[in-house]
Amino acid sequence: MIIIEPHIHMLSRTTDDYTAMYNAGIRCVVEPSFWQGSNRRHAGTFFDYFRLSLEFEHTRAERYGIDHWSCISVNPKEAEDLALARETLAGMAPYLDHPRCVAVGEIGFNLITPNEEEVFQAQLEMAKAHALPVLIHTPHDTPRVSKKKGTERILDILREFAYDPGLIIVDHNTEDTMPLTRKTDYWAGLTVYPYSKLNPRRVVDILRQWGLERVLVNSSADWGVSDPCSLAKTATFMGEQGFTQPQIQQIMHDNPLAFYSQTPKFNPRLDLPYIDPATYQR
Ligand SMILES: [Zn+2]
Structure with a gap:
């Protein structure tokens, strides 16, 4: 089973993770832009991060037989600093046009604030201008934030945004939000976490x-408690639960290939060799 992982933050993972992922059948990964754990203070920090994701990480992944692609954005968690977000968006076009940028993302809501909404809307327009797919993060349930309310707000905004719904994925759905997302023609993302x-x-x-x-x-998977091989475990579990091999392949391979292939830039190599770390030079 060849697995395409459509959302993972490999910049936060180790070479041991890459080896385990290769051994689990993962041959291609897509890395959305993400919060690094402390807020960036300079637009240049975003730009260097975009370059690291687009130009370094795929060469690192390649040694482990995995083809790495990126999505570029100002993530919702850092959209609250509006001046910095605007400055970053103003310089983001070259990164969106990079041959290894296959979507705008992740964008959406963290605390569902007006500033987050402005940055979300601006990046939807940038996706349209660059003819790219869009990866949308729905907020986590916290004492202050309701995932369901955040998802409803995202879907309201998308309704006003004239773009092919097939180019948009609303991610991190739960039993509560699937009824909302499935009323639309957007793609729905499901995230498998250990806890x-x-x-x-x-x-x-x-x-x-x-x-x-x-x-x-x-x-x-990112720098928190997460499992970069959780798709392989899910594939095994689907088999145990009576899903057929074609059905498992649809989820693990065909669907992510179809979604990202909507940009002609996405042309994954799924037959890269794993290079024994003992044999290559730094
Ligand atoms: Zn993410």
Whole structure:
């Protein structure tokens, strides 16, 4: 089974992770832009991060037999500093036009504030201007924020935004938000995490209820507790639960390939050799 991981933050992961992912069948990954753990203070810090993702990480991944692609954005968590976000967006076009940038993302809401909304809307327009797919982060449930409310607000904004719904994925759905997302023609993302978010059992139940069309499953692994091989575990669990091999392949390979192939830039190599780390020079 060849797995395409449609949402993972490899800049935060180790070479051991790459080896484990290769051994688990993962041959291609897409890395959305993400919060690094402390807020950036300069537009240049964003630009260097974009370059690192687009130009360094794919050469690192390649040694482990994995083809790496990027999505570029100011993430929702850092949209609150409006002056910095505007300055970053003003210089973001060359990174969106980079041959390895295959979507705008992740964008959306963190605390669902007016500033976040401005930065979200501006980046939707940039996606349209650059004819790119869009990856949308729905907020986490916290004492202050409701994922369901955030998802409703995102869908309201998207309704006003005239763009092919097939180019948009609304990510990190749960049992609560799938009924909202499935009323639309957008893609729906499901994130498998070891503790928070969904586990393979919940993903399987959601897939049984809502079907396999326009669904992407991802690990969203980052610098927190997360599992870069969770897709392989989900594939195994789907098999144990009676999904057929073509169905598992649809979720793990065909759907992510179809979504990102909507930009002609995405042309993944799924047959890269794994190079024994002992044999290559730094
Ligand atoms: Zn993410």
